Amino acid sequence: MLQLPAKRTTSVALTAALGAAALSFALAGGTSATAAAPPSVSGSPEGAFTRIADFYGAYIDAVYDGDGRTADRLRSFYLSESLQAELRQWEEANHANGVLRAQNVPLKWKVTSVDSGMGKTNASVTLTWSGDTTTTVHVQADLRTKKITSIRD
Template sequence: MFKLPSKRATSIALAATAGAAALSFALVTGTSATAAAPLSVSGSPEGAFSRIADFYGSYIDAVYDGDGKTADQLRSFYLSEPLQRELKQWEETNHANGVLRAQNVPLQWKVTSTGSGTGKTNATVTLTWGGSGGNTTQIHVQADLKTKKITSNAG
C-alpha cells in the first residue's frame, strides 16, 4: 500500500529544493547565497602598504573625532621627517590639512596598492566626501620599504 510522506519529510524536501534553487541562482548571477558576507580588514606591521592603510584609517578617525594630539602623534610616527616638513609648509600656504588635502574630513576612505619597486611601495588613497556616492579625491602615496615610513603624499 502506498504511504504519503510525513509533513516533516515534505518540509525538509521543500527546504532542500528551495536552498538548491537559491544556490543555483546565486551561482548564475554571481551573488552570495548568504544575506551578507562579514566585513574583514587585515594588515601586517611588517608591510609598508599595511602601514599606509593603518595611518590613513587612524588619522582620519583622530581628525574626525577632533583629537589633534593623536593626529599629531600619528603623523610623527608614520610620516618621514621631510614629508612632515613639506606638509606643514603646504598647510601654511593652503590653510587646509596637508595629509587630507582638504579643510574637512572625508566620511570614507580606501587604500589601493599600485605596486612596489626600487625600495618603495605605492598606493592610491581615495577619500570620499559626503558619504557613499559623494565626491572623491585621490592622493598618491609612497612609503619606504625599509623604514615603512610614508615619504610622499601628493594630491
Template sequence: MSTYVSKRTAIAITTTAAAAAAALSLVLVTTASADGAAPRTGQAAAALPSVSGSPEGAFTRIADFYGSYVDAVYDNDGRTADQLRSFYLSKPLQAELKKWEETNHANGVLRAQNVPTQWKVASTGSGAGKTNATVTLTWGGGDTTRIHVQADLKTKKITSITD
C-alpha cells in the first residue's frame, strides 16, 4: 500500500507541476497589452480592458452614446453622429442642442469645437425617475472637461446635457 501511495503522490506532483508550467506558458503566450503588442520578456500579466453594459439601463445608454458619438465625430462621420443623436437624445434635448450650437458655434454634445481623445462616463446616482452621470472628456493636451448628463429611467433617452 505504501508503494501505491508513493506512486500516486509522485503522479500528483508531476501532474501539478506540468499543469502549472502549461498555465504559465499560456499566460505568457496569450497576454497582450491593450494596443495588441506582445508582452516583453518578464512582463507581468496585466488585466485586459473590459467594457460591459445592458440595453435595459439608462446609465449604460449614456456610456454607449458617448463612446459611439465620440468615435463618429472623430471619424468625421456626420451621418452616423446625427443618427446617434436621433436615437439616444430626447426630441426636446435635440432642439435645445441645436439652439445651443447656433449660439456657441460648437458641438453641444461635447461642449467644444474639437474632438476629445478620451472619454469616461461615471454614474452620479439615480432618483426621481432619472439617472445622472458625469462625462469626463480628455483633450489632446491632457486637459479635461466635465459634462453633466441626465437620462430618463423609463425611456432611457438622454434628456439633459449641461456644463
C-alpha cells in the first residue's frame, strides 16, 4: 500500500476539507460550484430573425452614442423603404423615435422570436428603461429580403 509522507497527507486532507467547505458554502448561498459560462451572442447573416436582433442592438448603440448619421444608415440598410416612410410619418405625429416608440433610449433590449410563416418572421423586442420599466414592440421581417417591414406597439 502506498504511504504518503505525513506533510503531504496533511496538505491533501486540508485541501479536501477546504474544497468541501467551499462547496457547502456555495450550495448554501444558492450559487453553483461550477463557473458560470461567459455571455455569448450568435447569429447568421442568412436569418431574418438575426437581422432584427442585429438591427436593434446596433441602432440602440448608435442612438445612445448620439450618432444620428449611423442610426440613419442602419435604418436605410435594415428597414424596407415603405417602413422608413411610415416611421417618418409616425415620428412627425408623435414627436418620438418610431423604431423605439419613445423619446429616450432604452438601457437594455431583448429580441425574442415569436413565429415564422407566410414568408415573414415575427419577433417581440422588449426594451428596458430606467427603473426597470419595460415596453414591447412587435417587429416583422421579410424572409426573402431580410428587411424589417413592420414595427408595431
